[in-house]
Amino acid sequence: MSNVNGEPTSVNGKSWTARARERAVGALPPEKLLPDSQPSYMSSWIYVFGVLTLTSLIVIIASGSILALKGPGWWHFTGIGHFFNSIHLWSVELFFFFMVIHLWGKYWMAAWRGGRARVWMTGAVAFVVAVPCALTGYVSQQNFDAQWISTQAKDGLNAAGVGSFFNVTNFGQMYSYHVYLLPLAVVAIVIAHVLLVRRHGIVPPFQLSDRGEPTAREPEPARQPDSAPVGGRAS
DSSP states (O other): OBOTTSOBOOTTSSOHHHHHHHHHHHHSOHHHHSOSOOOGGGGSGGGHHHHHHHHHHHHHHHHHHHHHHHOHHHHHHSHHHHHHHHHHHHHHHHHHHHHHHHHHHHHHTTTTTTTOHHHHHHHHHHHHHHHHHHHHHHTTSOSHHHHHHHHHHHHHHHHHTOTTTOOTTOHHHHHHIIIIIHHHHHHHHHHHHHHHHHHHOOOOOOEEOTTSOEESSOOOOOOOOOOOOTTSOOO
């Protein structure tokens, strides 16, 4: 709607875009979305593996997009195709290697502290969804390894009772899952994970108690000794 001067207006005073913008900025202010400083404990190596996982995922998407556009004949019978196929394979290997270290590190750091439960859950779900994404990639190689893996996986899925829904010997079905459906799910969950990390911040390390033992709570202030009364002695 617009007023007599041609200026846009809304019935309730604010358009839905303005309300959506206010909610987005309230949930994730710019200083949290793109911070220019980080806590000092970020210098520890345990905080690096999350970024390495994201870097590997970017290489996976870039190399996988090229392989999907060129097709199996290109990555099997050309030198440059072999190169990109190797880049894609080893980026997947590094992706899982870095992700497992990241997950275990955050598990022992109790990364769900301070209202970060959804941060931890989205990271764990991203790992679970990435496993079938890698499986469909292995069975889409169109070589003897893919044939052996697909037949073994077919027996396992049939034993679990889901073989009629997922036919791992069907190249078209597995290729579509690997190229389109599962990568979109992984990327969406990873984006949600990163935004939650930006909103709640990086989990701090455990505080040390007076006895040198780690604790998840802030150390309590030391109690001051009772002072002696004026003009007398302390009992």
